[in-house]
Amino acid sequence: MFKFLMKKLLASQVKNLPKDQQDAILGAFERDPKFFQMIADEIKKEVKAGKNQQTASMLVMMKHKDKLRELMGGRG
Numbered sequence: 001m002f003k004f005l006m007k008k009l010l011a012s013q014v015k016n017l018p019k020d021q022q023d024a025i026l027g028a029f030e031r032d033p034k035f036f037q038m039i040a041d042e043i044k045k046e047v048k049a050g051k052n053q054q055t056a057s058m059l060v061m062m063k064h065k066d067k068l069r070e071l072m073g074g075r076g
Contacts (some may be wrong), residue, residue, distance in 0.1 A: 003033050010036070034043035035071070039064060 010029055014022045029036050046056030
């Protein structure tokens, strides 16, 4: 159930991206949902430390860019 809810939340966050990018991100989530939960937890931690949501997201995504690229099939 949790995985389903996380996927729905992620889908709502990427809805404005081109379809191929949406599919790549959702596919990456399917391959490693625990990794994406860790990303969400790290973003929350950065926000609690005083960063805005966008800055926190970018910092965490850059920190994990190699793993994200791997999960998205070498894209990016």
